Amino acid sequence: MGENDRDSFRHRRREMVERQLRRRGVADERVLEAMGLVPRELFMPKTRRRVAYADGPAAIGCGQTISQPYIVALMSELISPRPGKRVLEIGSGSGYQAAVLAACGCVVYSVETVPRLHRLARSNLERAGLLKNVHLRHGNGYAGWPAEAPFDAALLTCAPPEIPGAILEQVRTGGVVVGPRGRGGLQDLVRIRITSEGPEEEYITGVLFVPMVDNPSD
Numbered sequence: 001m002g003e004n005d006r007d008s009f010r011h012r013r014r015e016m017v018e019r020q021l022r023r024r025g026v027a028d029e030r031v032l033e034a035m036g037l038v039p040r041e042l043f044m045p046k047t048r049r050r051v052a053y054a055d056g057p058a059a060i061g062c063g064q065t066i067s068q069p070y071i072v073a074l075m076s077e078l079i080s081p082r083p084g085k086r087v088l089e090i091g092s093g094s095g096y097q098a099a100v101l102a103a104c105g106c107v108v109y110s111v112e113t114v115p116r117l118h119r120l121a122r123s124n125l126e127r128a129g130l131l132k133n134v135h136l137r138h139g140n141g142y143a144g145w146p147a148e149a150p151f152d153a154a155l156l157t158c159a160p161p162e163i164p165g166a167i168l169e170q171v172r173t174g175g176v177v178v179g180p181r182g183r184g185g186l187q188d189l190v191r192i193r194i195t196s197e198g199p200e201e202e203y204i205t206g207v208l209f210v211p212m213v214d215n216p217s218d
Contacts, residue, residue, distance in 0.1 A: 009041050012053040016040075020055050021073045028077040034103035035073050040066075043096035043124050060094045062114050064210055067157065071207060072097055078178045078191050078204065079153040081106045088148075088170060090141035090179070090212070091157035095121030095134070101155075102133035109135045109145050113213045142214050144170045155179060159187045160212040168192065168199055180209040 017036045026032060041052035043066060048058050057065040067075075075097070079087065083105030089098055092112035098121065101108050112118040118138040125131040137145060142164045144154070149170035156163070156179025163181055171177055171194045180187040189204040 009039060009052065013037075013040070016053045016069050020070050024070055024074075026070070026073045026077055028080070030081060030104050031073050031076045031100070034076070034081075034100045035069065038096070038099045038103050038130070039128060040069070040096060042128050043094040043099065060117070060120075062117055064093055064114065064117060066094050066096050067209075072100055074204075075155055075157075075178050075189070076100050076104065079155055079176055085152045086148075086150075088145055088151040088154040088167065089157065090144070090154070090167065092121040092136060093117055093157055095124040095128075097155065097157055098134045099125055099128055099130045102130040105133075107133050107135075109137070109148050109151065111137050111139050111141045111143075111145055113139070113141055113215070140215055141212060142166060146170060151175065153177070156212065157209065158212040159207075159209040163190070163192060168194065178204075180207045184211075 013036050017032050041049040044052050057068045060066050081101055081104035085106045087101055087106045087108050089108055089110040092110040098108045098110045115138055122136050125134050144167045150172040151170055152175045154167050154171050154177040159180035159182055161183050173194055173196055175194050177192040180189050182188055186206045189207040191202045191204055193200045
């Protein structure tokens with residue numbers, strides 16, 4: 001990638017932050033700064049990099065997608081990312097959501113069910129210089145990552161019919177779980193606060209994510 005290409009992508013990132021994120025109400029400066037710094041094009045297939053900053057999702061292979069920039073920023077903002085915050089991510093994909101959280105200073109524990117994407121996320125995060133703050137595992141997202149629990153927050157980038165109980169149980173009291181929920185069609189993006197009295201759910205907006213798979217691929 002030449003210097004002209006890098007300059008062009010930097011310009012597009014700045015436009016994305018201003019036009020797609022701020023104008024839609026994303027206000028967390030830490031999230032906006034991370035979205036302006038993380039090179040989204042590195043997390044896209046080479047043939048799709050020209051649309052890296054388009055206002056929509058894009059295919060990354062294996063029947064999966066990289067989410068629309070606004071949704072990545074919104075979900076990041078909903079967990080209030082801060083340096084040192086331990087976040088469980090279900091669905092590494094190409095690694096972009098984890099990269100944004102890592103750029104916010106979070107320590108991310110990301111589980112991916114598709115081996116090819118698990119490897120791709122590692123490669124992309126390494127190229128972006130953000131692998132240090134991200135731990136990756138190939139496995140069943142429905143099980144979470146119990147060995148590393150409790151987490152301060154959890155974020156799902158794929159849609160189960162219901163948010164798995166195992167994930168709720170791995171988030172500490174006072175933490176939050178953010179993710180889509182539903183079977184096919186338009187899903188509900190929800191934020192669930194883990195309280196001493198039990199989970200408290202808040203509807204955020206309608207979204208469309210790939211379904212969550214209940215077993216890891218070989």
